[in-house]
Amino acid sequence: MKPRYRFLMSRLRSKPELILSILFIIVFSFLIIVPFLRMIYTTFTYQGYDLRLKRDAVEGAFTLFHYMRVFASDLTESFLIKPLLHSLAVGFGVTVLAMILGSIFAWIFVRTDIPHKKFFQTVITIPYMIPSWVIALVWVLFFQNNRIGGTAGIVQSLLGIPIPDWLAYGYVPIVITLALHYYAYTFLMISGALRTIDSELEEAGAVAGLQRSKVLIKITFPLVLPALGSSFVLTFTRSMGTFGTPALLGLPVRFFTLPTQIYAMINSRNVGDAFVLALVLIVLAVTAILINNKMIGVRKSFVTMKGKGFRANPMKLGTSKPLIMTFLVVFLLLVIVLPLIMLTLSTFMLIPDNYSAGNMTSHFWIGDSDPMISSGQKGILKNEGIMSAMFNSIRLGIISAVLNAFIGLLIGYTVVKNRGTKIAKTIEAVAFAPYVFPGIAFAAIYLGMFSQPLGPIPALYGTFSLIVLIVIVKNLPFSSRSGISAIMQIDASLEESAVTQGIPWLKRFRLIILPLSKSGFFSGMLLTFITSVRELSLVILLVTPKTELLTTMIFAYKTQEQTQHVNGVTLVLLFIIIVANVLIRLVSLKSKYKTIDIG
Amino acid sequence: MNAITLQNVTKNFGEVTAVDRLDLEIREGEFLTLLGPSGCGKTTTLRMIAGLEDPNDGEISTKERILYSKAKGVYIPPEQREMGFMFQSYALWPHMNVSKNISLGLEAKKLSREVIHSRVHNVLDQVQMKGYENRYPSELSGGQQQRVALARMIASETGIFLMDEPLSNLDALLRVDMRSELKHLHQTLGATTVYVTHDQMEALTLSDRIVVMNKGRIMQFDTPAQIYHRPKNLFVAKFVGSPPINLISGYIKKTDESNVFLENKDISVDVSSSPTAQSLADGTEVILAIRPENIHIGKGTQGKPSVRSTVYAVLPSGSETIITAHSGATEMRVKVSGFVDYAIDDEIHLEMESNSILFFDSTTEELITL
Numbered sequence: 001m002k003p004r005y006r007f008l009m010s011r012l013r014s015k016p017e018l019i020l021s022i023l024f025i026i027v028f029s030f031l032i033i034v035p036f037l038r039m040i041y042t043t044f045t046y047q048g049y050d051l052r053l054k055r056d057a058v059e060g061a062f063t064l065f066h067y068m069r070v071f072a073s074d075l076t077e078s079f080l081i082k083p084l085l086h087s088l089a090v091g092f093g094v095t096v097l098a099m100i101l102g103s104i105f106a107w108i109f110v111r112t113d114i115p116h117k118k119f120f121q122t123v124i125t126i127p128y129m130i131p132s133w134v135i136a137l138v139w140v141l142f143f144q145n146n147r148i149g150g151t152a153g154i155v156q157s158l159l160g161i162p163i164p165d166w167l168a169y170g171y172v173p174i175v176i177t178l179a180l181h182y183y184a185y186t187f188l189m190i191s192g193a194l195r196t197i198d199s200e201l202e203e204a205g206a207v208a209g210l211q212r213s214k215v216l217i218k219i220t221f222p223l224v225l226p227a228l229g230s231s232f233v234l235t236f237t238r239s240m241g242t243f244g245t246p247a248l249l250g251l252p253v254r255f256f257t258l259p260t261q262i263y264a265m266i267n268s269r270n271v272g273d274a275f276v277l278a279l280v281l282i283v284l285a286v287t288a289i290l291i292n293n294k295m296i297g298v299r300k301s302f303v304t305m306k307g308k309g310f311r312a313n314p315m316k317l318g319t320s321k322p323l324i325m326t327f328l329v330v331f332l333l334l335v336i337v338l339p340l341i342m343l344t345l346s347t348f349m350l351i352p353d354n355y356s357a358g359n360m361t362s363h364f365w366i367g368d369s370d371p372m373i374s375s376g377q378k379g380i381l382k383n384e385g386i387m388s389a390m391f392n393s394i395r396l397g398i399i400s401a402v403l404n405a406f407i408g409l410l411i412g413y414t415v416v417k418n419r420g421t422k423i424a425k426t427i428e429a430v431a432f433a434p435y436v437f438p439g440i441a442f443a444a445i446y447l448g449m450f451s452q453p454l455g456p457i458p459a460l461y462g463t464f465s466l467i468v469l470i471v472i473v474k475n476l477p478f479s480s481r482s483g484i485s486a487i488m489q490i491d492a493s494l495e496e497s498a499v500t501q502g503i504p505w506l507k508r509f510r511l512i513i514l515p516l517s518k519s520g521f522f523s524g525m526l527l528t529f530i531t532s533v534r535e536l537s538l539v540i541l542l543v544t545p546k547t548e549l550l551t552t553m554i555f556a557y558k559t560q561e562q563t564q565h566v567n568g569v570t571l572v573l574l575f576i577i578i579v580a581n582v583l584i585r586l587v588s589l590k591s592k593y594k595t596i597d598i599g
Numbered sequence: 600m601n602a603i604t605l606q607n608v609t610k611n612f613g614e615v616t617a618v619d620r621l622d623l624e625i626r627e628g629e630f631l632t633l634l635g636p637s638g639c640g641k642t643t644t645l646r647m648i649a650g651l652e653d654p655n656d657g658e659i660s661t662k663e664r665i666l667y668s669k670a671k672g673v674y675i676p677p678e679q680r681e682m683g684f685m686f687q688s689y690a691l692w693p694h695m696n697v698s699k700n701i702s703l704g705l706e707a708k709k710l711s712r713e714v715i716h717s718r719v720h721n722v723l724d725q726v727q728m729k730g731y732e733n734r735y736p737s738e739l740s741g742g743q744q745q746r747v748a749l750a751r752m753i754a755s756e757t758g759i760f761l762m763d764e765p766l767s768n769l770d771a772l773l774r775v776d777m778r779s780e781l782k783h784l785h786q787t788l789g790a791t792t793v794y795v796t797h798d799q800m801e802a803l804t805l806s807d808r809i810v811v812m813n814k815g816r817i818m819q820f821d822t823p824a825q826i827y828h829r830p831k832n833l834f835v836a837k838f839v840g841s842p843p844i845n846l847i848s849g850y851i852k853k854t855d856e857s858n859v860f861l862e863n864k865d866i867s868v869d870v871s872s873s874p875t876a877q878s879l880a881d882g883t884e885v886i887l888a889i890r891p892e893n894i895h896i897g898k899g900t901q902g903k904p905s906v907r908s909t910v911y912a913v914l915p916s917g918s919e920t921i922i923t924a925h926s927g928a929t930e931m932r933v934k935v936s937g938f939v940d941y942a943i944d945d946e947i948h949l950e951m952e953s954n955s956i957l958f959f960d961s962t963t964e965e966l967i968t969l
Contacts (some may be wrong), residue, residue, distance in 0.1 A: 004672055007673070011653065011674045012677070014650075014677065493690035497684065497690035498692075499651065499677045500649055500650075503703065523909075
């Protein structure tokens with residue numbers, strides 16, 4: 001037995017991908033699979049909260065109580081049906097609107113001769129970078145009415161138009177503001193698909209005698225249909241599961257979607273029911289992803305990708321050019337420029353709905369504590385709480401960006417090196433699983449799991465480490481994907497040639513794999529940084545006064561109706577995101593190296 | 600003394616057996632080529648020697664030590680096998696310049712700065728790439744990249760070179776150049792070289808010995824001349840040689856003690872002058888094989904193996920001309936030197952050299968020997 005064991009060990013030692021596989025399987029089981037199983041387990045047992053409702057209940061005993069309550073009781077209507085229908089309606093409305101906007105922009109930028117393409121394209125994807133709920137804050141600024149939200153918004157106070165409740169809060173504004181965020185996703189996906197279509201295919205239609213509209217309907221549309229379908233499914237799942245915007249615009253009028261309902265339940269310590277709803281959300285997301293995967297399967301055989309370069313003749317806009325240009329400029333002014341200006345302006349106004357010059361003040365930025373204004377909060381730049389939150393947010397962003405990029409690359413290495421094996425497929429699938437976990441429910445599980453020491457891990461309850469940990473795990477789906485594609489682009493022989501030269505693994509990784517995946521590494525870091533600093537639902541349960549982040553600070557100010565602080569801190573957050581963007585761009589420009597084609 | 604020995608080496612990829620119980624003894628200092636069609640297991644064999652692939656069974660050893668043996672529980676990782684390897688794609692690191700590409704492996708060996716410097720200098724001199732030290736791979740032509748890859752392999756001074764189709768990415772002209780470079784280098788360095796290719800011409804020109812492989816097994820292991828003139832089986836006969844060897848299926852017909860014919864429904868060839876044919880029994884099913892250059896266009900002399908056929912196509916290529924001719928359904932290719940001209944449907948007599956005629960058993964496809 002002994003030589004056999006030694007043989008296995010010596011082989012294992014020279015196969016880093018196998019060691020990594022084992023490591024990932026252990027770590028992922030602990031950080032992803034166990035929490036998920038705990039979530040399911042919780043739904044089948046009595047929780048402390050339930051004891052008040054059911055006298056004979058024993059905490060921890062097996063029960064179908066939660067399922068009965070959620071699926072078949074008097075509360076089903078308010079617990080499940082309403083939030084579910086709201087979520088579906090929000091998802092559907094947002095997706096349709098975002099698809100329309102995204103398709104229009106995709107067509108304009110890919111297929112027409114619109115001037116300043118590069119500039120417009122960059123600006124139009126800005127919403128992609130900023131948190132989706134920032135637009136909701138701006139909406140409140142404009143359309144708030146004094147019946148619900150205290151002070152009146154700009155439209156009511158300046159123009160004197162009374163804003164009905166349905167326009168101020170609830171379904172309509174949620175859909176509109178989310179669509180103004182998610183159109184950037186649909187735009188990127190659809191324009192990507194449009195770019196792969198050879199315009200010769202369309203020209204062939206034109207030569208065959210089809211009119212332009214017929215070409216669009218009979219040729220172009222069917223060719224991008226799979227991409228449209230796939231962006232529909234993805235936008236639908238994401239907007240359905242989003243938390244921030246429905247919380248800001250829905251909660252004041254008790255308009256609950258599934259994520260906000262889960263949040264409300266967990267806040268009132270009813271975790272059993274909350275996790276049942278979380279499972280409903282997970283099932284919905286998984287179904288949508290399976291549908292999407294099926295469609296991508298179709299798409300692969302569909303899209304006309306060729307090795308030979310093909311032309312994409314831009315359509316001449318002619319007389320309609322000024323019209324389309326005006327549309328673009330007005331859109332950008334309304335959706336990006338004006339909101340930013342008003343957000344900024346609002347932080348300089350002492351009384352939120354007073355637009356006179358005398359009402360202007362810099363108090364909210366640099367003022368000292370004044371018990372008469374915003375409960376004695378110091379100005380943002382002097383406020384230790386906000387500064388500490390800013391520090392925490394940046395720290396979280398940087399740590400998760402660096403660690404996620406590394407872990408992603410290691411996952412990519414493990415998956416690609418073990419390609420075709422069950423191990424690779426398992427690791428890839430498990431790393432993607434956090435994508436479907438609703439943030440709040442996931443956080444609630446972690447809170448429970450890490451409240452006591454676990455083996456070598458000390459109790460993480462209330463620590464910054466716990467926040468970092470959960471953010472990293474939640475980012476895994478993205479970082480593992482980008483890690484896999486980065487490693488796939490490196491020809492296997494580049495590492496093998498180092499192996500035969502006797503270069504040990506760590507050195508190979510540092511000197512060959514890391515430098516060769518640099519460009520993907522940096523863009524991955526930027527995206528992770530952005531998603532980490534704008535994370536809200538995942539961290540809202542986990543922060544303590546010491547570990548407060550900018551996003552949770554904004555949310556806290558919002559519940560206290562301190563508008564100027566809400567908007568001011570939001571601007572600080574946006575500023576950080578922009579700076580990160582510029583920095584990463586500079587670094588990745590510098591790191592460009594020469595590449596060769598490998599046959 | 601054998602530099603590398605493979606015993607009973609088997610490698611499976613899932614259901615597919617890539618290498619099937621392979622035994623191979625590679626002599627010290629020889630240039631050995633693994634030749635075969637794609638998927639025959641030649642690259643897998645090479646990668647197993649290097650340690651980039653692990654066998655499922657068997658033993659691989661060098662003259663000093665066992666590299667891999669499942670039975671004895673020995674495994675030397677590829678990093679410690681001390682073998683130079685050259686990849687089809689060259690595998691130069693795109694983010695390092697030429698001298699760094701060469702020195703990285705030497706640095707890992709903890710050699711002194713001076714030794715590394717002089718080795719880089721020497722090997723670049725050997726492959727005629729002096730002055731390119733600071734270029735990046737993307738700034739070199741395909742042939743130059745090839746030379747750098749060669750230099751990197753030589754620099755490690757391992758004594759064993761493994762090369763995986765190193766010339767297949769080059770254009771035809773450059774390939775001929777590099778062949779003589781490789782052969783010259785092998786003779787000056789004297790390193791044991793295992794070379795993988797699917798190009799039979801390359802194998803014939805470069806090798807001391809050739810291993811012809813098919814479906815994970817060795818079909819023949821011999822010198823180039825033997826492989827070419829005495830192929831052990833139909834597979835080797837067909838795979839080696841360009842244009843391919845002529846094959847005529849038929850049966851032996853003995854009219855009396857000394858007159859033997861090979862017959863099929865199209866032709867009857869007098870093979871009485873072939874001793875092998877004489878030894879065959881009447882009615883034996885065989886395949887006659889003869890290389891195109893061993894057929895001449897003649898007058899159809901009595902008693903010589905000859906076939907009457909009609910010209911189908913004439914393909915001159917300068918130094919030689921290939922003539923395809925048909926006798927019924929039997930097609931034959933003839934190679935003659937210089938330019939010759941025939942019109943389509945001209946009638947010609949194809950005369951075979953008696954001692955170049957080979958016979959293969961129709962069922963076993965093995966060469967029939969006396």
